[in-house]
Amino acid sequence: ILLLSHIMKLLTKWRSPAAVPDRCQGIEMDAVTVNEDGIPYFFHSGFLFKGFHGAAERANETFTELDEHQHLGHVDAAFRLHYEDHPTEHNNIIFFLDTQIFSYYQHKLEGGYPKNISEVYPGIPDHLDAAVECPKPECEEDSVIFFKGDEIFHFNFKTKAVEMKEFTSMPNCTSAFRFMEHYYCFHGHNFSKFDPKTGEVHGRYPKEARDFFMRCSKFSDDSDHVERERCSRAHLDAITADNEGDMFAFRGQSFICKEVNDTLKVEPIELTFKEVKSDVDAAFTFKDDLYLVKDEHVFAYRVGENHTLLDGYPKTVKEELGIEGPIDSAFSCDEHQHVHVVKGQLMYDVDMAASERNATNERSIMFPSDAAMCGPRGVTLVKGNHFYHFDTLKLLFSRAVPERHQVSLELFGCDH
Structure with a gap:
């Protein structure tokens, strides 16, 4: 069994060059977050793009324990925890994979993880589509916004209460991202900027993610360059x-x-x-x-x-x-x-x-x-x-x- 497991890991790590995704081809990201230094991390099918340009690398090269738990194919959702009232958790990077949650600090898995989502975030469903942190005063309290289909959940860190929201003007998010105090819902290779309290989308959206979050060469005559x-x-x-x-x-x-x-x-x-x-x-x-x-x-x-x-x-x-x-x-x-x-x-x-x-x-x-x-x-x-x-x-x-x-x-x- 151990030999078979080792062989499966080796096979999973190996890919032909054609299997490595190209962010400029309009791929859909599974999850987006920032690291402790504010550098964006984009996840797609077991790969990780760091920053706004550069080639993909295996996600398990940076987060090695993901390999050990055999969740190489995807990351459902991710966010950087913003919870200054709890300094031992503040700035951890949180991953959601199927029914489990992984908490990393400085790219090392915290003790006791992975845990079940229901244990850490009671009332939040499994198999999420997206998640994004929402610190106060951008939200009323330090919170996380979870997305699954057209269901929106606001999780209050202080009270552990879950409030259902209706974000009617937003598309269903496949990943979500807080960057420079603004909130972005990614859907396919497009994105919309939204108000985290109301879900309202103001301005001309959706927009092409490759125009603003990736350094790709010109690809569309319809883009406002x-x-x-x-x-x-x-x-x-x-x-x-x-x-x-x-x-x-x-x-x-x-x-x-x-x-x-x-x-x-x-x-x-x-x-x-x-x-x-x-x-x-x-x-x-x-x-x-x-x-x-x-x-x-x-x-x-x-x-x-x-x-x-x-x-x-x-x-x-x-x-x-x-x-x-x-x-x-x-x-x-x-x-x-x-x-x-x-x-x-x-x-x-x-x-x-x-x-x-x-x-x-x-x-x-x-x-x-x-x-x-x-x-x-x-x-x-x-x-x-x-x-x-x-x-x-x-x-x-x-x-x-x-x-x-x-x-x-x-x-x-x-x-x-």
Whole structure:
């Protein structure tokens, strides 16, 4: 029996490459949640997608005990527990599989689990479709919303009471997700944003999940690609601003230009910067020219109606910035002749007037960034779906973390 069990596990782990799902093919997710660091986890048929782009991996590679309990084929529902009154449970990731519940902390199964759903959540049915946490004051009390077919259950952590709800304006959810204090019901490869108390859906929904929660290339002529980039949850690769106040941002294959009058334009990178094509690592402006860094090379463009690659470019990162590539971000401020290069949590200064450039003055900044820019009001660091503003360069090296802002809402004017 033990040998047979071992053989079955090996057979289950093995799949041909064609069996690995592609999130850009419009697949339906079984469950969606975030981990302890706020990184989205998307589950589909025993596979796990981490973040908004990247290949699938086996879910049991991250949550190993799922393998031991032979629930490899699916996850019914999942959420990150938000229950600050009980710190021993707060931030656990909860999985529902058929009749059982699994509770993980930092990717390790908690003692005593799995348990029956009825033991932990009395009054909640088995074989759920979706679940999502709803902390107060977003709900009246710290709660979980459970979905099974067209039945909606609000479970109150404090009293253990279950209240049935009618969310008439919502489709049946196959997974549900709380992200950046908003609530999303996924159905097929579409989603709708809803009010967790009433289930009301406001705005133009459903929308295509691949436009906002996955970094996929263009796949539909019906998509509003300006809104897609304005409201996408996929992190920016690079960002910068010119002396006129226009902002340039890069994400995957897209170039986003936000003019000083708030007009937003979105174009393919390969159309505007054909030498770069896609996937920019960093961007900065210096003396009216726009510099794009990709892998080991720097491309410099004269900005105009048609962005023109300057003579002699591309150059290597080492030659242009005096540091081995790749880098994470870079920015320059108007009053300086230096470009500040960020690699991991270290920042360097590069004197652009020097005939032989070197990255000098190494020091640690507050946290690594996906993108960065400098303007008249100070320095902006972008990390994931948020950005942080520092009034002066010196504040980057302090310990006081500034207020966190949403990229989609406050940089690009999305409504959520």
